[in-house]
Amino acid sequence: MHFEILKTQGKARAGILHTPHGPIPTPVFAPVGTQATVKAVLPRDLREIGASLVLANTYHLHLRPGDALIRDLGGLHQFMAWPGPILTDSGGFQVFSLTQINKIDEDGVTFRSHIDGSTHRLTPEASIRIQENLGADIIMCFDQCPIPKDRTVVEPAVRRTMDWAARCRETHPDDSQQALFGIVQGGIFEDQRARSADFLRTLDFPGYAIGGLAVGESKSEMYATLDFTVPMLPADKPRYLMGVGEPDDLIQAVMRGVDIFDCVIPTRIARHGSALTRNGRINMRNREYTSADIPLDEGCTCYTCQHFTRAYLRHLVRARELLAYTLLSIHNIHFLVQHMQAMRDAILAGSDLAVYRDTFLQQYMG
């Protein structure tokens, strides 16, 4: 994997992340395909939308259908028929957020499956082995993601994440085609982020993620944390802000130097009947769209907006038709992909990102 920075503007960068499954233009937003499918969207439509990177979840795929099965079927790309780049997370987040019973020790985490209650164990070595079976282009170190504002839980989580990162680095072959990223933890505390980042830098990862944000802290706390954390990371390596995808957060983080994002927002809110538009988020159940003979977003070039009215989408949502989730997901992912593309274009063209940010936020936040 090779990261090429084409141009910068302040802290923001426009680049290309070259992977075994093709280039990823950055900054980039990755839709989430939790169970080896971006919910309700065909791979062909993802391509047409302009998505270049898709995320899949190690925790889910390990439990069902099993990572060894996916390996035997040719790996995740072939299994889900997504020929482009894939990133897998480590499972560290889900073993705590999705399971009701879990127990952490120095070696790893024992937990009960949210599907059938069966007992499983993840360790740094196991997470890497699973991710090697899945075969994603970018894989992540097994980490512990603590509540970001409680120093007494953040400190031991940082220490454990450092220890586990070293074990992940050690167990993953140096000559692998899969690029292993380190994850900086530390909550909202500058000294903890520095401690985490300084250690990870000594391990020389091909990319660095910022974990443990957008999990309970305020937006201003998140931005402040980015302000001091991003400069702790190597300038020539890609930077990935995990789990962040609100349109306003994306522009704020790009301007603070982040290159890669993922989030379930576009597909999750689609299943709740909501759409992202330049004028903010709208819910299609709203009565005012009953006879609205206009697309979700005027001027949008996605398949949904090119063919369907708000009135039709409202009808589908009210009738609980599956097509509603497909059409809203297509639009919402397209919206975020276009948003990233606009930022990239601005950086490459040398036009002021702050102007784009102010115009976008004024319209989006109302």
Place this chain on the structure above:
Amino acid sequence: MHFEILKTQGKARAGILHTPHGPIPTPVFAPVGTQATVKAVLPRDLREIGASLVLANTYHLHLRPGDALIRDLGGLHQFMAWPGPILTDSGGFQVFSLTQINKIDEDGVTFRSHIDGSTHRLTPEASIRIQENLGADIIMCFDQCPIPKDRTVVEPAVRRTMDWAARCRETHPDDSQQALFGIVQGGIFEDQRARSADFLRTLDFPGYAIGGLAVGESKSEMYATLDFTVPMLPADKPRYLMGVGEPDDLIQAVMRGVDIFDCVIPTRIARHGSALTRNGRINMRNREYTSADIPLDEGCTCYTCQHFTRAYLRHLVRARELLAYTLLSIHNIHFLVQHMQAMRDAILAGSDLAVYRDTFLQQYMG
């Protein structure tokens, strides 16, 4: 509307039904888009599959979102972004099958909506007005579909359906772009089918449907009923067998002279995790597909079979992923469209349909 018969073989015909929204090659299978969407399938994919005609339900669209709204938004074609031919049923079937409370009289039917319990009334005139608002290329007479094997209910239903057909014919303008089809009722009774067909012929419809089959009688009773009913219909007009779509029934009915079919089977069984294959129907929950590295149907050219294994589809079905319903629906509709295409090709090429039937059934029924 103009029906062109290109070639016949025994009772079977290959033709083209010319409509305001394009030609329909016959014999044809129409997927069902109950609520102005073929469940889980984009119109673009329906086109790619080769579907030429789509059915929508008057009962459902009248109740939600309302036929006047659809008219105001440019009609059903524009509303659901399906540029090809559409057929709407009359609502007659659903007011009895879907409502718990309904009351029939000589003038029409009063019923409670299955959605919210509100009271509505359908009459022949109301059904035609609704279907005119929807704007389908082919519309149907309001009829009463009785239990097919009880003469005491079939006889009054035939009389009422005759009376209502005359009122539908009277109320629908002669110069309309929408072709109004009559519906022959009469259960499994030859004298009742003759009575119904003889009367409808005097009204000179541009097409004739056979209703009241595949609603409880045996397959041999259905085929016997087709044997005597089809010859009662004008040879130069299209013949439509309502609600039939099992692969074996399709070939049996085509060989008895039927041109048009519709059925929810391909999309309904998709939502239950099942697929149509040349070797019969299979359920993807079956353990034997756990690691099956083959498509649903070897040699199938649909998007699903070109990209995904049975193992992947089984995973999606077990994980209740929405993409499962889309991918299985695409394959199942494609399967029936190809089945009809094969019959049409055989008729046009002059190759023996009976050979196709025997080969197909032997493989499909096992």
